[in-house]
Amino acid sequence: MHDATIAQLAEALRTGKVSAVELAEHFLARIERFGGDLNAFITVTPESARAQAERADARLAAGDSTPLTGIPIAHKDIFCTRGVRTSCGSRMLDNFISPYNAAAVERLEAAGAVMLGKTNMDEFAMGSSNENSHYGPVRNPWDRDTVPGGSSGGSAAAVAARLVPGATGTDTGGSIRQPAALCGITGIKPTYGRVSRWGMVAFASSLDQAGTLARTAEDAALMLKVMAGPDPRDSTALPDPVPDYIAGLAKPIGSMTIGVVDDFFDDGLDSDNAQRVRDALAVMERLGATLKSIRLENIGLSVPAYYVVAPAEASSNLSRFDGVRFGHRAEGAGDLTELYMRTRGEGFGAEVKRRILTGTYVLSAGYFDAYYLQAQKVRQLISEDFARAFREVDVIAGPTTPTPAFPLGQKVDDPVEMYLNDIYTIGAPLAGLPALSMPCGLVRGLPVGLQLVGPHLSEGRLLRAAHGFQRETDWHTLAPPGI
Amino acid sequence: MEWEAVIGLEIHTQLATASKIFSGSSTRYGAPPNSQASLVDLGYPGVLPVLNAEAVHMAIRFGLATGCTVARRSVFARKNYFYPDLPKGYQISQYELPIVYGGHLDIVMEDGRVKTIGITRAHLEEDAGKSLHEDFQGLSGIDLNRAGTPLLEIVSEPGLRSAGEAGNYMRAIHTLVRYLGISDGNMQEGSFRCDANVSIRPMGESELGTRTEIKNLNSFRFVEKAIQVEIERQTDVLEDGGSVVQETRLYDADRNETRAMRGKEEANDYRYFPDPDLLPVVVGEALIERLQADLPELPAAKRVRFAEQYGLTAYDADVLTANPESADYFEAAVNASRSASPKTVANWFQGELTAILKREGVDVADTRVDAATLATLLDRIADGILSGRMGKDVLEALWNGEGSVDGIIEARGLRQISDAGAIEALVDRAIEGFPEQVAQYRSGRTKVIGFLVGQVMKSSRGKANPRQVNEMLRRKLAG
Structure with missing residues (x-):
């Protein structure tokens, strides 16, 4: 049952082969069995899951269901969930019970999806290995001594280990795509503003975007269709209506032109990983696509630009965690300054502090122009590079990560090395573009991903390309050993 | 320096x-x-x-x-x-x-x-x-x-x-x-x-x-x-x-x-x-x-218009336009009045009414005497039915919620005596009653007329039209 996709489970629910309650119990049992080992969940919510599953069964019986009614899912613990702890992977919010639901949570709940729990993540979504969690690192189901990627590492590991068929994630610099690649699943980061940010704890507001982690492009499409859409509570949410992604999947890849950035296949890319990506591109060609070599002139500057803009915004976004109204509050502070210093000193982990300091620095008088403004200019240039490329190609394809999953602990002491893991994923969010990662093979027994980037609001096209690829290949069906 | x-x-x-x-x-x-x-x-x-x-x-x-x-x-x-x-x-x-x-x-x-x-x-x-x-x-x-x-x-x-x-x-x-x-x-x-x-x-x-x-x-x-x-x-x-x-x-x-x-x-x-x-x-x-089309008349323009249209001094125009409620009140009272001059309206608004508002700690917006009522009161004064002094009493009564202008005039018997015959009788009685002062007036100390007017007003219990009393006294003392 747990090997089935969301689409297959939906069919089984619709035809009464299985009930939502049975599904919930089955996956809750799997979380019980593998959850502790993988550390994929911060909070499991069996009681509310059972109640939601019962309601889903009633809807199914009444013929008032959607394709997601009764489907078990998990939410990254960055999404506010009413009455449930929303920790953001931080000691700062360890005691925070959200009084409201995020827009994405609300929409999935309205569609009848059943939340089984909240998944582990890098603290405040800052990290590429899930080692920056207050709740300990998540382990990669393919090899428990390696990282699952981050920051949506808990969601990726949970989906890969078949603890849930689908989960939500957020992506600021690669936080959906990189863990999807390292865990061998399909993850999509939509266009900036496609999914409302209401109720998503903010990391870098101009980059943050919610998306989905699932095993197939079809499942990702089913979830995204529900999550996406305008929201008056988020001024940056796009007003455009949401197309029927599922209906679009059937169309063939046909005459798609796929851009390939040659510069990505340099020394920084593991040679086996490069080969898997080339093989995948060959499949695309076989399906009728034309490959075209392109250049993104300024893409090499994306990592430094990102590590100025994102920390700048984060330093301001995280100011609200001051111990005054919610979250962690240091005991016995003598005065206000001490309350701030001790609360934040105790509540935040090392990486979060590093980024707050970096962000505060780049926004400071005398440095603002040289760092923040300069990074914004670079960001503009990168956007223009993409825009130019998309006048010639329909999508850009390449590796999601430079290597497969790396060992736990390997890069924790070297932030720059860690940041370079996002080298292929950071461009798309800087330009606000949709991007997807899907499994395209194994390197030394570990999965690697093929990334597709498209122009503004081209989610349908990316999902169609991925779906076409997944009909030809079976990399997305591989399960981690022992699962 | x-x-x-x-x-x-x-x-x-x-x-x-x-x-x-x-x-x-x-x-x-x-x-x-x-x-x-x-x-x-x-x-x-x-x-x-x-x-x-x-x-x-x-x-x-x-x-x-x-x-x-x-x-x-x-x-x-x-x-x-x-x-x-x-x-x-x-x-x-x-x-x-x-x-x-x-x-x-x-x-x-x-x-x-x-x-x-x-x-x-x-x-x-x-x-x-x-x-x-x-x-x-x-x-x-x-x-x-x-x-x-x-x-x-x-x-x-x-x-x-x-x-x-x-x-x-x-x-x-x-x-x-x-x-x-x-x-x-x-x-x-x-x-x-x-x-x-x-x-x-x-x-x-x-x-x-x-x-x-x-x-x-x-x-x-x-x-x-x-x-x-x-x-x-x-x-x-x-x-x-x-x-x-x-x-x-x-x-x-x-x-x-x-x-x-x-x-x-x-x-x-x-x-x-x-x-x-x-x-x-x-x-x-x-x-x-x-938004430009929806802009109201602005204070500076209103100030100039009030001075020109209503013949007010710059000072009066300035005070009346200091806030929109005052300006609106003034203009509504002027428009509602049949016979009082804008200057009279301005004086009563800035004088008597403002004094009551200040005393009661109430804004113009919350006044208990609206512009139309004040206009009626000032009409009765302009028409000689009330003296200014009576008008002030009526204003107080209006503030205290004792009814309409005319209702208060009736209830308190405040109607001013403007009947020439009645006034003449009162004037004659005063001339008879105070020969000493009459003599003084006739010998050139005309200031004493104030005393005689006062006596007439007193005997009318304040209801005689003071202007008429004054004129008739002068005529009779001269004659």
């Missing part, structure tokens, strides 16, 4: 929107602490601001009324600093690109001349909450009802040269925002307050001196007094050979002095950057045209 003061004001006026600038919470004043603080106002994790369009319209109205340029694109920025009553750790404000800029406003100076004061800019921002330092056994309480209330910060050029000018400018802005209906201007509730930048320089010098900023002045009188004592303080410092330190100061009204603010204000770096949660505010031509 003779010194010249250079003063600029930053006026914070609370906009009269029903809800806050970035959330749906009510802006009503005086609610129990934190009862009007939503998750957005509390800065909860994951919440987002959504701009209140009404606040933008109000800011544009102000800009149009002061000849500002309306920015086709303006941007909200974050001003970052930590304080318990600032829930997000930053204030959303406009920084580099304000909504309106480059305007001006005319003020009337002490000597009656008109001076044009430049308005650098006006920008939108959210207010912070309040820290309450009493009633918490040594701890502090936070009330976030005010957090997120829309403010328009109006920044003047340093074109003011005295405390009096600054006060007049602040009054003129106050009058204007009340006319535009964009603020209730209530100073007790903090809806209208200002910071004053003050420096002095030797008369004739063009370079600016070092300025200080006096924070949080919430009355016209305090603005004038604070600036005056600050000018005097800076003069003393410079004349003693010292130098003025650029700093933020607070005005202590009890001691009538300014004092340097300690601690938190020193060398703040607010790390402004554009708020990524909000889109730039784009204003189209059509909106500007619509």
Whole structure:
């Protein structure tokens, strides 16, 4: 049952082969069995899951269901969930019970999806290995001594280990795509503003975007269709209506032109990983696509630009965690300054502090122009590079990560090395573009991903390309050993 | 040495929107602490601001009324600093690109001349909450009802040269925002307050001196007094050979002095950057045209029109137009009156009615004698039915809710005696009763007529028409 996709489970629910309650119990049992080992969940919510599953069964019986009614899912613990702890992977919010639901949570709940729990993540979504969690690192189901990627590492590991068929994630610099690649699943980061940010704890507001982690492009499409859409509570949410992604999947890849950035296949890319990506591109060609070599002139500057803009915004976004109204509050502070210093000193982990300091620095008088403004200019240039490329190609394809999953602990002491893991994923969010990662093979027994980037609001096209690829290949069906 | 003061004001006026600038919470004043603080106002994790369009319209109205340029694109920025009553750790404000800029406003100076004061800019921002330092056994309480209330910060050029000018400018802005209906201007509730930048320089010098900023002045009188004592303080410092330190100061009204603010204000770096949660505010031509067309008659235009149309003195026109309620009341009373002159209406409004309003502590808007009723009262006086003296009694009775003008006249038997025969009988009786005074009058001491008029009025119990009494007495004594 747990090997089935969301689409297959939906069919089984619709035809009464299985009930939502049975599904919930089955996956809750799997979380019980593998959850502790993988550390994929911060909070499991069996009681509310059972109640939601019962309601889903009633809807199914009444013929008032959607394709997601009764489907078990998990939410990254960055999404506010009413009455449930929303920790953001931080000691700062360890005691925070959200009084409201995020827009994405609300929409999935309205569609009848059943939340089984909240998944582990890098603290405040800052990290590429899930080692920056207050709740300990998540382990990669393919090899428990390696990282699952981050920051949506808990969601990726949970989906890969078949603890849930689908989960939500957020992506600021690669936080959906990189863990999807390292865990061998399909993850999509939509266009900036496609999914409302209401109720998503903010990391870098101009980059943050919610998306989905699932095993197939079809499942990702089913979830995204529900999550996406305008929201008056988020001024940056796009007003455009949401197309029927599922209906679009059937169309063939046909005459798609796929851009390939040659510069990505340099020394920084593991040679086996490069080969898997080339093989995948060959499949695309076989399906009728034309490959075209392109250049993104300024893409090499994306990592430094990102590590100025994102920390700048984060330093301001995280100011609200001051111990005054919610979250962690240091005991016995003598005065206000001490309350701030001790609360934040105790509540935040090392990486979060590093980024707050970096962000505060780049926004400071005398440095603002040289760092923040300069990074914004670079960001503009990168956007223009993409825009130019998309006048010639329909999508850009390449590796999601430079290597497969790396060992736990390997890069924790070297932030720059860690940041370079996002080298292929950071461009798309800087330009606000949709991007997807899907499994395209194994390197030394570990999965690697093929990334597709498209122009503004081209989610349908990316999902169609991925779906076409997944009909030809079976990399997305591989399960981690022992699962 | 003779010194010249250079003063600029930053006026914070609370906009009269029903809800806050970035959330749906009510802006009503005086609610129990934190009862009007939503998750957005509390800065909860994951919440987002959504701009209140009404606040933008109000800011544009102000800009149009002061000849500002309306920015086709303006941007909200974050001003970052930590304080318990600032829930997000930053204030959303406009920084580099304000909504309106480059305007001006005319003020009337002490000597009656008109001076044009430049308005650098006006920008939108959210207010912070309040820290309450009493009633918490040594701890502090936070009330976030005010957090997120829309403010328009109006920044003047340093074109003011005295405390009096600054006060007049602040009054003129106050009058204007009340006319535009964009603020209730209530100073007790903090809806209208200002910071004053003050420096002095030797008369004739063009370079600016070092300025200080006096924070949080919430009355016209305090603005004038604070600036005056600050000018005097800076003069003393410079004349003693010292130098003025650029700093933020607070005005202590009890001691009538300014004092340097300690601690938190020193060398703040607010790390402004554009708020990524909000889109730039784009204003189209059509909106500007619509708001321009909807502008009411502005105070300066109304002042001129009142003087011309109603034959009022500049002073009367100025007083009557100081707020829209007074102007509307006056004009409604003039229009409703059949026979009273505008000057008479102005005198009664500014005199008798204003005295009652002041005594009762009531605003014109809440008057218990409406314009039509006052007009009826003044008609009865103009028609000779009531004397002025009686009119005042009737006004009091009206205020006390004793009925209509005519009802009160009937009930109190106040109808003035204007019947020539009846008055003649009273006059004759007085001439008979006071031969001594009659003789004095006839011998040339005509001032004594006042005594005789008084006797007639007394015997009529105040009801005789005094003008008629006076005329008849003179005629009879002469004859």
